[in-house]
Amino acid sequence: MRRRHFLVLFVLLFTWLPEEAYSTEEGTFYTYFELQSLRIDFVLSGNDTSRAASLLHLRKEPLWSAPLDHLVDPFKYGDYFVFVTDPVSCDTLYSRGFNTLFEEWRTTPEAAHRTQAFLNSVLVPFPRRLITVTLSARSRIDMCFYPLLSFSVDPEDSHIDCGTHVSYPVTELVDNGSIHRHVDLLFLAEGYSAAEHDKFLADAQRFTDVLYDTPPFTVCKDRFNVRALFIPSCQSGTDIPHEGVYVHTPLHTSFHTFSIDRYLTTVDIPAVCDARWDVPCDALVLLVNTPVYGGAGIYNFYATVAADNDRSPHIFIHELGHSFAGLADEYFTSEVAYNNFYPLDCEPWEPNITTLVRFVDKWNDLLLPGTPVPTPLMAPYDVLPGVFEGAGYSSKGIYRPMDHCMMRDYAPFCPACSRAILEMIDFFAPR
Numbered sequence: 315m316r317r318r319h320f321l322v323l324f325v326l327l328f329t330w331l332p333e334e335a336y337s338t339e340e341g342t343f344y345t346y347f348e349l350q351s352l353r354i355d356f357v358l359s360g361n362d363t364s365r366a367a368s369l370l371h372l373r374k375e376p377l378w379s380a381p382l383d384h385l386v387d388p389f390k391y392g393d394y395f396v397f398v399t400d401p402v403s404c405d406t407l408y409s410r411g412f413n414t415l416f417e418e419w420r421t422t423p424e425a426a427h428r429t430q431a432f433l434n435s436v437l438v439p440f441p442r443r444l445i446t447v448t449l450s451a452r453s454r455i456d457m458c459f460y461p462l463l464s465f466s467v468d469p470e471d472s473h474i475d476c477g478t479h480v481s482y483p484v485t486e487l488v489d490n491g492s493i494h495r496h497v498d499l500l501f502l503a504e505g506y507s508a509a510e511h512d513k514f515l516a517d518a519q520r521f522t523d524v525l526y527d528t529p530p531f532t533v534c535k536d537r538f539n540v541r542a543l544f545i546p547s548c549q550s551g552t553d554i555p556h557e558g559v560y561v562h563t564p565l566h567t568s569f570h571t572f573s574i575d576r577y578l579t580t581v582d583i584p585a586v587c588d589a590r591w592d593v594p595c596d597a598l599v600l601l602v603n604t605p606v607y608g609g610a611g612i613y614n615f616y617a618t619v620a621a622d623n624d625r626s627p628h629i630f631i632h633e634l635g636h637s638f639a640g641l642a643d644e645y646f647t648s649e650v651a652y653n654n655f656y657p658l659d660c661e662p663w664e665p666n667i668t669t670l671v672r673f674v675d676k677w678n679d680l681l682l683p684g685t686p687v688p689t690p691l692m693a694p695y696d697v698l699p700g701v702f703e704g705a706g707y708s709s710k711g712i713y714r715p716m717d718h719c720m721m722r723d724y725a726p727f728c729p730a731c732s733r734a735i736l737e738m739i740d741f742f743a744p745r
């Protein structure tokens with residue numbers, strides 16, 4: 315009798331759900347996935363001419379914070395892609411592009427005479443039934459994706475690690491609501507001692523204020539949730555190898571990546587993922603407790619920023635442009651570690667640079683009628699959207715949308731970059 319009452323109540327509740335509360339794509343989500351994550355740890359190895367992927371570890375994690383109605387990646391940014399498919403119908407159930415430190419390393423001189431491995435990790439929604447996961451890499455010849463590794467995942471497999479990690483204290487700096495309908499920005503402490511907890515929270519709040527004071531984020535304040543996750547460090551600071559400074563920190567960040575002093579990264583991806591395992595996160599920023607100038611931003615992977623440099627506010631926004639919106643560097647004169655980072659006979663995937671191979675796919679619609687392509691750096695064009703030569707670490711053959719931009723020299727974001735940021739906010743925070 316009690317069971318029949320429960321059934322009647324369930325049917326009534328289901329009937330009363332408003333139509334818009336359950337979109338078709340959300341229905342797809344609940345058919346195939348749970349509100350939890352499958353963390354896929356894998357190894358990328360190779361050199362400048364070859365690469366391979368190997369599966370390392372699968373984990374079930376307690377949250378899925380990305381939107382439920384945007385399952386297939388519309389941007390096609392990144393040098394790598396993860397695809398989740400139905401093994402029977404072969405339909406793509408989920409996909410997402412990302413970048414890796416490994417792929418950057420492949421363009422350094424070192425990769426010509428050394429083979430090396432890098433740890434990586436991606437999250438996909440946890441499946442309710444058997445799925446196929448494929449990791450694909452973009453070819454630098456035709457810019458298409460080709461499979462590197464494909465494997466089945468049975469959600470009942472007892473080898474999937476369902477264990478817990480240490481839960482570190484989380485402070486909500488901004489709470490605007492549902493994790494599925496907001497950009498969940500997470501500041502992760504790196505190199506802050508236990509006694510520096512309050513400094514970390516003050517730093518995270520300071521960078522939140524910087525974000526909210528920077529267009530185009532100024533018009534999207536209500537579309538973010540911001541959290542600060544504190545992990546106490548044995549020592550303060552970070553490694554500065556070229557000065558002989560090595561400190562014991564939880565995420566093992568270091569300057570001088572690829573022999574570039576300012577390039578501040580970590581290769582310890584499992585440490586980063588273990589730290590944030592139970593916290594919603596669509597955009598990750600490692601806040602590094604150092605006054606030394608530096609940072610990094612890798613698309614859909616992480617950003618790092620030195621907390622206490624005079625230029626830290628600009629570093630933070632610039633690196634978030636890389637890691638959150640897939641923006642390329644528009645500068646072309648600073649020292650970098652890369653050789654021929656962008657092949658000039660292919661259109662790069664980033665939305666704010668072009669080789670003119672397929673410019674029609676980029677910011678052509680933002681140009682005023684009559685703007686020459688390429689655009690001369692002279693009045694009246696020099697303060698308007700155009701196609702200016704010099705970008706992506708090359709003074710020739712690669713073009714940027716305005717003379718100055720946050721992705722070149724910390725000027726305000728150009729219209730092409732602003733649009734790309736707003737499109738990414740729309741993806742994570744659908745209205």
Ligand SMILES: [Zn+2]
Binds near residue numbers: 666716730731
């Ligand atoms: Zn720009």
